[in-house]
Amino acid sequence: MPKKLKTLLALAFLFTSLINFAQQSSPVQKVKVSGKVIEKISKQPLEYATITFINTKNPKALAGGITNAKGEYDIDVVPGVYDIKIEFISFKLSEIKQKSIQGNINLGTTALDEDAAQLNEVVIRSEKTTVEIKLDKKIYNVGSDLMVKGGTVSDVLDNIPSVSVDVEGNVSLRGNENVKVLIDGKPSNAINIAEALRLIPADAIEKVEVITNPSARYDAEGGGGLLNIILKKGKNLGLNGTFIASTGYPENYGMSGTLNYKSKNFNLFTNQGYNYRSNPGNMMTNTEYLNSDNSIRNYVNENRENDRYSKGYNGNFGIELYLDKSTSWTNTFNYRKNNGDNTDNVFQKYYNADYVYDYTRTRINEEDSKSENVEFATNFTKNFKKDGHKLTIDGSFSANDDKNSALVTDTATNTSAVLFDKTINNQTQNRNLLQADYVLPLGKGSQFEAGYRGDFSKLVTDYQVENDGVINPNFTNTLEYKEKVNAIYTQYGVKVNKFSALFGLRFEDSNIEINQLATNDFNTKKYNNFFPSAFFTYEISDKSSASISYSRRIQRPRGRMINPFSNLSSNINIFMGNPDLDPAFTDAIDLGYIKRWDKLTFNTSLYVNKTNGAFQFARRESGDFVNGTPIIIASPINLATEYRTGFEFTLNYSPYKWWKLNGNFNFFRNETQGDFTYVDFNDNEVVQNFDNTTTSWFTRITSKVTLPYKIDWQTNATYNGPQNNAQGRSLGNFAANLAFSKDVMKDKGTLSFNISDVFNSRKRIMETNLPGILNSYSEMQWRERQFNLSFTYRFNKQKNEREKQPKRNQNENGDGGEFQG
Structure with a gap:
């Protein structure tokens, strides 16, 4: 299940839970349940894992939430006895039965096993998350973009919001060509970067990070911002x-x-x-x-x-x-x-x-x-x-x-x-x-x-x-x-x-x-x-x-x-x-x-x-x-x-x-x-005299219809x-x-x-x-x-399966070291 669908389902679930609580006749003091979910083999955190609390007397989901980028969750529930389900796509379900929760509690770390049998299952197609917003970057997943099939990296960049590529292959960000292009967090080793972007096939790209105002963590090069192109590296069992x-x-x-x-x-x-x-x-x-x-x-x-x-x-x-x-x-x-x-x-x-x-x-x-x-x-x-x-x-x-x-x-x-x-x-x-x-x-x-x-x-x-x-x-x-x-x-x-x-x-x-x-x-x-x-x-x-x-x-x-x-x-x-x-x-x-x-x-x-x-x-x-x-x-x-x-x-x-x-x-x-x-x-x-004042604009609209x-x-x-x-x-x-x-x-x-x-x-x-x-x-x-x-x-791979790639603290590659706001 792709990240966007999981997020939408989780938000819908939370919305339903809020309505259920709002319908109670009198307010009840809630307690806080926290913990962490990781992948058992690599010990890496699992983002967007779902935690569900089910009341044993009334088998109906009363509370729940999802994990953040560090695999952590922090959920408010009404005191009671619950069956707790911890789930993530292509992983085996983890359950905690008849857990009595009367006050603030930390459930510790839950390690999930990958379910190899699920890898061959056919799933209904749905889109990956279009954009992830972080404190100092936006991440665009491009795996499902039909426009770039058979194309190159240049074609990918020219389909990303805020980014444009001119007829000579020069990349600009918000109209500014003073952009630093990174590949897997490192400066491209190509002599001609515009030409190199036309050589790498689009199908090799997993996502593009658009950093309009980079922090001190990043190379200071690029007055208009940074583009970090992340290449695919399979991570499935x-x-x-x-x-x-x-x-x-x-x-x-x-x-x-x-x-x-x-x-x-x-x-x-x-x-x-x-x-x-x-x-x-x-x-x-x-x-x-x-x-x-x-x-x-x-x-x-x-x-x-x-x-x-x-x-x-x-x-x-x-x-x-x-x-x-x-x-x-x-x-x-x-x-x-x-x-x-x-x-x-x-x-x-x-x-x-x-x-x-x-x-x-x-x-x-x-x-x-x-x-x-x-x-x-x-x-x-x-x-x-x-x-x-x-x-x-x-x-x-x-x-x-x-x-x-x-x-x-x-x-x-x-x-x-x-x-x-x-x-x-x-x-x-x-x-x-x-x-x-x-x-x-x-x-x-x-x-x-x-x-x-x-x-x-x-x-x-x-x-x-x-x-x-x-x-x-x-x-x-x-x-x-x-x-x-x-x-x-x-x-x-x-x-x-x-x-x-x-x-x-x-x-x-x-x-x-x-x-x-x-x-x-x-x-x-x-x-x-x-x-x-x-x-x-x-x-x-x-x-x-x-x-x-x-x-x-x-x-x-x-x-x-x-x-x-x-x-x-x-x-x-x-x-x-x-x-x-x-x-x-x-x-x-x-x-x-x-x-x-x-x-x-x-x-x-x-x-x-x-x-x-x-x-x-x-x-x-x-x-x-x-x-x-x-x-x-x-x-x-x-x-x-x-x-x-x-x-x-x-x-x-x-x-x-x-x-x-x-x-x-x-x-x-x-x-x-x-x-x-x-x-x-x-x-x-x-x-x-080069004194000059000019205004300009550009716009792009994309429509996807089934x-x-x-x-x-x-x-x-x-x-x-x-x-x-x-x-x-x-x-x-x-x-x-x-x-x-x-x-x-x-x-x-x-x-x-x-x-x-x-x-x-x-x-x-x-x-x-x-x-x-x-x-x-x-x-x-x-x-x-x-x-x-x-x-x-x-x-042995679902169409839009979220790749469980371990988080890294590479300076400009992945999300490790990211201070989450």
């Missing part, structure tokens, strides 16, 4: 697994599987996946080039067609050893490999000032890419005698190689010359992560935490450009990026009645080296910073609560942002990184409120972010020309200050058992203050509102997805069909206006509409 096969159009097919075997002494698990994907895309840019008096110099209309193909393998093997009743040691080996081909056809039509056709230039970019990633991760967890008293030690060691080569063939109708440009971009990254966390409960309602984290990485980018066989020194360089970040943190949490508070302080020491080896340009940045955080929550009632929080964050520039040589697909529109970028710092305040009704849950947040040294992309003339057309350079810069304010709300509504609705709306205002000063190719000082014959139908629609910036604006965009599924083979199998981007409308549309330089309009579609068909088969 015995041998069980899931296999998925998918195919689609444009050509798209894959296979993946999750398999695990669990015994008293160990848990062995693996997740394997292979996919072949075709992702055709396109782009167009129409540009008016201007003279200094804003008169039109000439026109260039540029169209691109992309044919992308990739073959990827993603797999992991892991074993969790139960060394004793309180100690476990987990080791995981991950391997990811991908080969891709991308043919980028660029067609440029040139017109004179009177828009009379002049000539056409064709640039064909044939790109070949190979990526290989290896990672070993280990975790040691020690649970002490006192509940919640834990020590965890984690390590992660990885190596990643990306090799990319491209041949650009350049021809034009006004000349017989054929130009050849060849680019080579080889990147190698090594990353080592060490972490230790300690949690000490100090008494009822209070908890102390402390920890250390060391993150050490080295990225070498070897970029080379050849023009007709001759190396171009202006676009050839080896960039070496070294990052050493040592951090310590401490937190203290306390709960008094309905009020909870969590205070934290994190210190990070950063040592950054950015070395351009070809030009002997060496740059070292050393800085250390404190990152405080504070969270306050008040439980207004059992169905509503309010919170306010504060944290300080950092955004360090990396990769493409600092690499001055990154792309030469277009010879007139060139992106160049800025190796002198400084980190940006954000102060964030978040005010939240949640309210639950029988069929409706409402969650809202008001937030304010102030960022110093915010990144902004600026376009300028380079001083070079191609047949009289100026080459425009786009580079990131540090601006003085950025203020972001906004509010969002999420609604979960179930008007009927067969219909579920989920809606998310976010509105934000972004104010930028700052000037960009540079010296142009004529040695003139140019000042660009049709006749138990066919599930899911639809979602997203609209991203227009947004102005200092050099132009982005236009609004609407997109929709559609999916159907049907259980077969006595519910052991599921057949799913989905359409991604039903109207083929998911694009990034931009207008750019630079007085005295250019006016342009562009549309970019990274992936065109796709159709997917998938088949899922499960053995």
Whole structure:
């Protein structure tokens, strides 16, 4: 039985119990019954276990409740003699017969045995919990989302409230792209995180944690918040697994599987996946080039067609050893490999000032890419005698190689010359992560935490450009990026009645080296910073609560942002990184409120972010020309200050058992203050004023309907509102997805069909206006509409069975060490 159904049943049960008590003619003094429920083998707490009190003289449930995240319960009952039932799905029932309860009593710890016989039972399908609200995070379970069957992690993220993924794969949270993406609580070891998210199959994901305002426990990176992607690791007793096969159009097919075997002494698990994907895309840019008096110099209309193909393998093997009743040691080996081909056809039509056709230039970019990633991760967890008293030690060691080569063939109708440009971009990254966390409960309602984290990485980018066989020194360089970040943190949490508070302080020491080896340009940045955080929550009632929080964050520039040589697909529109970028710092305040009704849950947040040294992309003339057309350079810069304010709300509504609705709306205002000063190719000082105030919004609605014959139908629609910036604006965009599924083979199998981007409308549309330089309009579609068909088969596993995964105190993985408010 999935968590959401258990929760709803428990709430309905409690509601009935309250009515029964309210109908009594005179009030009766109640007593308090407490205790704890755990899993017998692993000794881990069982959340959402049900405790039922039955009066022996009147066999009717008079009281009951459910356990919290620590497996604890605290229930008020009328004095009397009771039969007590303690239950959890797929576990054997535990009963206490004829228990006389006359005063406050603690029943101690109840250990439940898994019932292996239940694993093969067929159960009625119901949805998993959509969202779990905690003191400093929201957790979205994605296992039953039909939209992402046969898709990737990027598709999953783009279906989660508050999160959006643009056409280039960049992830944003509440409209802010300054987001840190974690996988299993650790920074992704991928060189290109956007590309890596497109390689991992969606079926490998168990849940996503959305942390809009992280506490001091978490890495300070990410001014807009954190996204923690938790991969599946089977935890059910015995041998069980899931296999998925998918195919689609444009050509798209894959296979993946999750398999695990669990015994008293160990848990062995693996997740394997292979996919072949075709992702055709396109782009167009129409540009008016201007003279200094804003008169039109000439026109260039540029169209691109992309044919992308990739073959990827993603797999992991892991074993969790139960060394004793309180100690476990987990080791995981991950391997990811991908080969891709991308043919980028660029067609440029040139017109004179009177828009009379002049000539056409064709640039064909044939790109070949190979990526290989290896990672070993280990975790040691020690649970002490006192509940919640834990020590965890984690390590992660990885190596990643990306090799990319491209041949650009350049021809034009006004000349017989054929130009050849060849680019080579080889990147190698090594990353080592060490972490230790300690949690000490100090008494009822209070908890102390402390920890250390060391993150050490080295990225070498070897970029080379050849023009007709001759190396171009202006676009050839080896960039070496070294990052050493040592951090310590401490937190203290306390709960008094309905009020909870969590205070934290994190210190990070950063040592950054950015070395351009070809030009002997060496740059070292050393800085250390404190990152405080504070969270306050008040439980207004059992169905509503309010919170306010504060944290300080950092955004360090990396990769493409600092690499001055990154792309030469277009010879007139060139992106160049800025190796002198400084980190940006954000102060964030978040005010939240949640309210639950029988069929409706409402969650809202008001937030304010102030960022110093915010990144902004600026376009300028380079001083070079191609047949009289100026080459425009786009580079990131540090601006003085950025203020972001906004509010969002999420609604979960179930008007009927067969219909579920989920809606998310976010509105934000972004104010930028700052000037960009540079010296142009004529040695003139140019000042660009980036003072700008813009508002924008986006909304998403998802509908799940159970049709006749138990066919599930899911639809979602997203609209991203227009947004102005200092050099132009982005236009609004609407997109929709559609999916159907049907259980077969006595519910052991599921057949799913989905359409991604039903109207083929998911694009990034931009207008750019630079007085005295250019006016342009562009549309970019990274992936065109796709159709997917998938088949899922499960053995020894219920369809939506809640996996009894042991709680961990890993810093950003699982719920251990979480101070519950």
